[in-house]
Amino acid sequence: MYTGELLASAKKVEAARDANLALEPARMTAEEKDSLLETWHPDYKTSEFEELRIGVNRGDKVPHELAALLEGCPRIGAPDVDLSKIDYDTDVLIIGGGGAGSSAAIEADKNGARCMIVTKLRIGDANTMMAEGGIQAADKPNDSPAIHYLDAFGGGHFAAKPELLYKLVNEAPEAIEWLNGLGVEFDKAPDGTMITTHGGGTSRKRMHAARDYTGAEIMRTLRDEVLNRGIPVIDYTAAVELILDEDGKCAGAVLMNMETRELKIARAKTVILATGGAGRLHYQGFPTSNHYGATADGLILGYRVGAKLLYADTLQYHPTGAAYPDQIFGALVTEKVRSLGAKLVNAEGEVFMHPLETRDVCAASIIRECAGRGKGVKTPDGSGVWLDTPMIEKKGGEGTILARIPAMYRMFAKYGIDIRTEPILVYPTLHYQNGGLDITPDGMTCVENLYAAGEVVGGIHGRNRLMGNSLLDVIVFGRNAGREASEKSKSVTTGALTLGHIDAFNRERAEAGLDSGTVSPKLLPTYTHGNPDFHKMPF
Amino acid sequence: MENFVDVFLFGKCYSVPENLTIMGAMEYAGYQLVRGCGCRNGFCGACATIYRIRGDRELKVCLACQTKVENNMYVATLPFFPLIKEVYDIEKVSPTEAVMMQLYPEIYACVGCNACTKSCTQGLNVMQYIAYAQRGDFEKCAEESFDCVMCGVCSSRCPAGISHPQVALLARRLNGKYLAPESAHLKERVKEIRDGKFEELLSDLMGKPVEELKELYNNREIEQ
Numbered sequence: 207m208y209t210g211e212l213l214a215s216a217k218k219v220e221a222a223r224d225a226n227l228a229l230e231p232a233r234m235t236a237e238e239k240d241s242l243l244e245t246w247h248p249d250y251k252t253s254e255f256e257e258l259r260i261g262v263n264r265g266d267k268v269p270h271e272l273a274a275l276l277e278g279c280p281r282i283g284a285p286d287v288d289l290s291k292i293d294y295d296t297d298v299l300i301i302g303g304g305g306a307g308s309s310a311a312i313e314a315d316k317n318g319a320r321c322m323i324v325t326k327l328r329i330g331d332a333n334t335m336m337a338e339g340g341i342q343a344a345d346k347p348n349d350s351p352a353i354h355y356l357d358a359f360g361g362g363h364f365a366a367k368p369e370l371l372y373k374l375v376n377e378a379p380e381a382i383e384w385l386n387g388l389g390v391e392f393d394k395a396p397d398g399t400m401i402t403t404h405g406g407g408t409s410r411k412r413m414h415a416a417r418d419y420t421g422a423e424i425m426r427t428l429r430d431e432v433l434n435r436g437i438p439v440i441d442y443t444a445a446v447e448l449i450l451d452e453d454g455k456c457a458g459a460v461l462m463n464m465e466t467r468e469l470k471i472a473r474a475k476t477v478i479l480a481t482g483g484a485g486r487l488h489y490q491g492f493p494t495s496n497h498y499g500a501t502a503d504g505l506i507l508g509y510r511v512g513a514k515l516l517y518a519d520t521l522q523y524h525p526t527g528a529a530y531p532d533q534i535f536g537a538l539v540t541e542k543v544r545s546l547g548a549k550l551v552n553a554e555g556e557v558f559m560h561p562l563e564t565r566d567v568c569a570a571s572i573i574r575e576c577a578g579r580g581k582g583v584k585t586p587d588g589s590g591v592w593l594d595t596p597m598i599e600k601k602g603g604e605g606t607i608l609a610r611i612p613a614m615y616r617m618f619a620k621y622g623i624d625i626r627t628e629p630i631l632v633y634p635t636l637h638y639q640n641g642g643l644d645i646t647p648d649g650m651t652c653v654e655n656l657y658a659a660g661e662v663v664g665g666i667h668g669r670n671r672l673m674g675n676s677l678l679d680v681i682v683f684g685r686n687a688g689r690e691a692s693e694k695s696k697s698v699t700t701g702a703l704t705l706g707h708i709d710a711f712n713r714e715r716a717e718a719g720l721d722s723g724t725v726s727p728k729l730l731p732t733y734t735h736g737n738p739d740f741h742k743m744p745f
Numbered sequence: 746m747e748n749f750v751d752v753f754l755f756g757k758c759y760s761v762p763e764n765l766t767i768m769g770a771m772e773y774a775g776y777q778l779v780r781g782c783g784c785r786n787g788f789c790g791a792c793a794t795i796y797r798i799r800g801d802r803e804l805k806v807c808l809a810c811q812t813k814v815e816n817n818m819y820v821a822t823l824p825f826f827p828l829i830k831e832v833y834d835i836e837k838v839s840p841t842e843a844v845m846m847q848l849y850p851e852i853y854a855c856v857g858c859n860a861c862t863k864s865c866t867q868g869l870n871v872m873q874y875i876a877y878a879q880r881g882d883f884e885k886c887a888e889e890s891f892d893c894v895m896c897g898v899c900s901s902r903c904p905a906g907i908s909h910p911q912v913a914l915l916a917r918r919l920n921g922k923y924l925a926p927e928s929a930h931l932k933e934r935v936k937e938i939r940d941g942k943f944e945e946l947l948s949d950l951m952g953k954p955v956e957e958l959k960e961l962y963n964n965r966e967i968e969q
Contacts, residue, residue, distance in 0.1 A: 236963050331783040331791060345934040348968065352946040359950075360962030368951040376947065379934040389835060389918025391887060391925060398926030409967045419892065422788050426895065427921075430914055434832050442779065464779050497784040533766050533813055537786050612892055616867070617787060620811055730779070733772040735765055742775065 207622045212530070212631070215583050218555035219592050219629050226549055227597050231560040239567050246570040246578065248634075249520055249669075254490050259718045260711075261509050262652075268518045271487040272502060276509050277715065278726030281446045282469065284705040287460055289449065292473045294440070296322045297695040298688070299458060299474035301445045302504065304332025305421070305677065306660025307480035308428040309684030310691070311437045319692035321437060324472065326444035326464055326729055327499050330429045333482055333638075333661060334680055336497055337421025338540035338613060339405065340413035341681070342674035343378035346402065349410040351375040358675055361407040361564045362640075362668025365517065369647050370666045374675065374682055381681040382414060390427045391416050393610075403545040405673030406525075407564035413674045418540050418611040421677055443470070444503070444729050447708065448477065448511045448656070451701035456511065456656035458703060464729070473703060475695035476655045478687045479504040483639040483661040484521075486731040492636040493536025493587075495524055503727035504662035508643050511707050513651040516664035517641030522671055525550075525568035527635025529583075529590030531621045536635040539614060541565075541673040543593060546610060547601035551592040551629070552581035558591075566670040569634040576633070583631055590631035599626050640664065640671055649687035655698060659687035750816040767794055767809040767820055781824035785810045790896035790910075793823040793866060806864045806898045826897035828908040833915070840919040842881030849912050852879055854905040861899035861909055867892050871899045871909050878912050884924050886916035 208216050234242070244250050255267040260277055268276065298314045300307045303325030314321040323329060344354040354375040359366055382400075386392060393401040393415050402411045416423035432439065442464040449458040449471070458473040481504030485496025494500070509515060526539040544550075544561040550568075552558050552575050559571045572591050576582030582589035595614075598606050607615050607626050618625050642664035649657045660680045667675060715721075748763045752770050759774040768782060783791030792809035799817035809822060831848040838844050845852060852875055861871035870889055877886035890913035899909045937943070950958070 236959070327779075327783060328791065331789055336784045336786055336788050343931075345928075345931045347930060350946065351938065351943045352950055353965075355947060355950055356958070356962055356965060359958060360965075364955050364958060364962075372947055372951060376938060376943065379931060379938060383931055383935050386928070386931070387922060389921035391891070391917055391921035392928075394925060394928065396926065398928045399930060400928050404968070409965050411968055417891065419788070422894070423891075423917075426914060427918060430830075430918065431835065433830060434834065436832070495786070497786070497789070498778075498782050532764060533769075533811075534786075613787070616892070617811075621813075730777070732777060733769070734775075735762070735769050735773045737773045737775070 208628065212583065215553045216592070216629060219551050219594055222551070222555035223594060223597065226551060226557045226594065227600055229557055231557050233560045234563060234567065242570050242574065243566060246574045247566055248490050248523055251490070255519055259720060260714045262512055262514045263518070266515070266518065269489045269521070271489055272484065272505070272518060274722065274724045275502060275506050275726040275728055277720050278506070278722065278724040280510070280708050280711065281725055282460060284708055287469050287471060289471060289703040289705065291471060293470040294322060294472040296320050296472065296474050298476050298478065298691050299324070299472050300478045300480060301459060302480035302482060302660070303329035303439060303441070304480060304482055304660060305334030305425055305428060305680035306684035307478070308432050309681050310478050310480060310659055310688030311432050312428065312435065313685045313688030314692035315435050315437050317689055317692040319695050321692065322440060323432065323437065324440045324443045324445060324461055326442065328441050329432065329439045330425050331497055331499060332425065333497055333500060334421045334677065335425040336495065336538065337677050338418040338538060339542035339545070340415035340420050340674045341382065341677040342405065342408070342412050342672065343382045343414060343678065344375065344410065344412050345379040345382060345400065346410065346412065349412055351378065353410055354378065354412065357407060357409050358667065358672055361672045362670050365668035367665040373647055373686070374666055374679060377682045378678055381678060385424060385427070385681065388427050388431055390424055393417065403542065404562055405541055405545060406562045406568060407672045413545060415542065418542055418613045424677060445507060446727060447705065448507050449703050449705060450511055450707060451703055453701050455654040457700045473700065475698035475700055476657060476691040478657040478659060478691050479508055479643065479662050480660045480684065481662050485636045489521055489636055492523060492634070493527060494636040495527055495536060495538035496636070499730065501728040501731060503729065504658065505642060506727040508651060508656065508658065510711050511653050511656065513653045513656060514644045515641060516644040517669055518664065520640040520669045521636060522565055522638035522640055523569040523634035524637035525565055525572055525634055526593055526632040528630070529587065529633040530585045530631040532587050533621065534617060535587050537617065538635065538637070539593060539630065539632055540611065542611060543595060543598070543614060546598045546606065548593050548595045548597050551594050553583045554581060564670055564672065572634055585631055588633065590633040592629040593632045594629040595625040596627055596629065638671055638676060640667055640669055648690040649683060650690070655694065657687045657691045659683045750814055752814050753819045755821060756819070761814060763814065765814055767812050767814055768792055770814045781809065781822045787811045788894060790894035791824065793896035793898045794820060795823060796820045806866055808866050808896065823898065823901060826901050828897055828900055828911055830908070830911050835918060835922060838919065840883050840923045845878055845881065845912070848915065849908065851905055851907050852912055855907060856904060858904060860902040864898045864902045866896050866898055867894060869893060874913055875907065875909060878916050883916040883920045886913060887920035890917065
């Protein structure tokens with residue numbers, strides 16, 4: 207239920223609904239998109255970025271918040287641990303228990319390797335769990351991996367690494383088949399045909415879904431399979447530093463129990479970083495749709511041992527984060543809402559863009575509507591535009607919302623907003639890390655025996671990612687890393703372990719005059735919700 | 746001016762702004778959450794919470810990230826509950842009643858009290874989906890339980906010791922793998938890819954200069 211100015215504006219949206227529904231807004235030209243992005247997309251705000259002063263990417267620009275951590279102070283020093291006391295000895299150590307880590311574990315196990323997952327929260331506490339809208343795969347007769355390739359390459363501003371994108375699109379149908387074979391319940395017609403829709407920037411309807419719990423359905427199935435296979439999962443345990451061997455190859459990690467703070471040593475023949483994204487760093491003060499642990503840990507761990515970053519300056523702001531009510535400020539409103547027919551409408555009740563432009567263009571357009579044209583709706587946390595959800599029921603028939611996007615219905619119903627009859631307010635929210643660790647098609651970083659998979663990787667999508675290509679990426683590249691790292695482990699002989707890189711890193715910090723006390727990896731964000739600072743006494 | 750309410754976290758009173766969620770209230774009070782906090786968005790089930798409003802006889806349940814505080818709310822979180830998770834090989838089980846009897850026999854001890862349904866943080870008809878599981882109707886069990894976030898509150902209230910979320914997960918995997926219709930177009934496409942049908946098209950695209958790709962991209966046909 208809206209009141210006051212919000213209600214007055216919602217009435218305008220309602221009054222214009224039938225006309226807006228019939229409208230087919232024009233798509234923007236390439237030139238219009240370029241100029242829109244340069245003026246309004248947060249990635250183009252140069253004051254929010256700085257050059258890295260140390261490490262393999264020295265001179266590259268990254269957001270301030272990420273620079274502080276990449277150049278931050280290690281949590282431990284070599285004298286804090288005894289590397290001759292091995293607590294866990296395994297073939298493949300997987301750091302992170304989301305979609306990529308779990309997929310990797312299943313494949314490594316299948317390949318006969320001993321593997322284990324360590325995760326700082328629980329297995330499944332990951333962005334995969336929260337992916338709502340769907341997963342892309344070109345499996346319909348009017349579609350092909352080549353069309354998928356062009357959609358993703360263009361949507362990512364022609365910056366993706368071709369050999370990685372090739373893998374993503376060409377292995378997509380098999381990834382869906384694999385998930386289906388594990389028991390993932392995709393939305394299907396009675397004859398078995400997958401029910402697929404568009405996402406922003408797709409030229410074919412190739413978005414497969416499990417209602418709007420797609421990621422949750424995939425994640426809970428993968429988790430169940432990991433447990434069925436008896437793969438050890440060490441939860442509430444974070445990696446705080448990677449360990450190399452005397453030849454400079456990755457050979458394990460120092461782990462920290464998140465509750466007792468006890469340190470443990472894991473030795474492994476190969477290591478897979480699958481730590482996910484960085485939404486909880488709240489770049490540029492944006493709210494985020496990400497889970498609690500998305501603090502860029504993998505980028506920090508990898509960077510410190512010399513793994514290279516690619517496109518760490520490009521972030522994805524999902525166009526439709528909840529802008530109201532403030533209890534769910536920044537929470538994801540799935541793109542599927544637009545796939546199903548809801549349009550974006552400004553405070554005056556005008557449709558101001560085609561709802562299925564790519565995410566960066568769409569986010570920039572919403573920011574322009576609010577900040578540039580003054581046609582946003584004022585909310586307690588800032589401003590937003592309307593996403594006219596009742597259009598879905600008009601277009602798809604009554605009942606479409608409960609059948610296709612029950613999570614969205616539930617999220618707003620808890621605050622007295624019925625999205626079947628009332629529109630909702632949205633504004634961009636920090637959603638995805640387009641960049642990350644640079645890998646080769648076998649999933650390895652430039653540090654031997656250190657692999658990476660999932661959101662922690664950069665280069666698969668270029669400088670912007672299409673909806674549904676991230677769930678796909680965690681499955682395709684998670685499995686890929688699991689297969690490759692387990693295969694490689696069969697021929698690895700690990701030399702003596704060392705944490706010598708910490709001293710070297712600290713020297714580099716000192717030489718560059720970096721003396722901030724910021725400790726990294728960050729592990730968890732701290733929130734006080736405006737509580738005036740109070741001094742916490744130690745015990 | 747912000748309005749404040751009194752919230753009792755594990756019995757201790759804190760005054761917090763009234764617009765916060767329970768999770769937000771804990772953080773406002775100074776807790777650094779490690780357990781009981783996951784997606785913060787209603788999907789992961791990490792923050793199952795039980796509460797009672799003073800003077801109210803009814804015990805309520807919710808997800809802490811999805812529920813606003815109220816005055817005189819007494820809150821206890823349930824960050825972990827010992828559910829039974831039986832191990833099985835998805836390739837070897839079959840979607841028959843026998844699998845439930847073998848793995849989760851306690852579902853047949855359901856006394857019909859409906860405490861599970863009353864306590865579901867997602868508002869699901871939990872007792873009904875257990876009834877479907879008892880009968881081996883996995884399709885209906887899957888449908889009815891689909892929105893489960895596995896927070897475990899239902900199991901904490903069950904006198905028969907049933908691990909409802911795990912029963913439902915087994916039913917959904919059986920349904921997804923064995924009972925739902927196969928997708929012929931998917932099978933066909935996977936075979937085409939194995940046969941290398943798209944290799945030439947793809948390598949052709951990968952070899953093109955960016956200017957040409959831009960032209961192709963900007964003029965591509967979009968399915969209506």
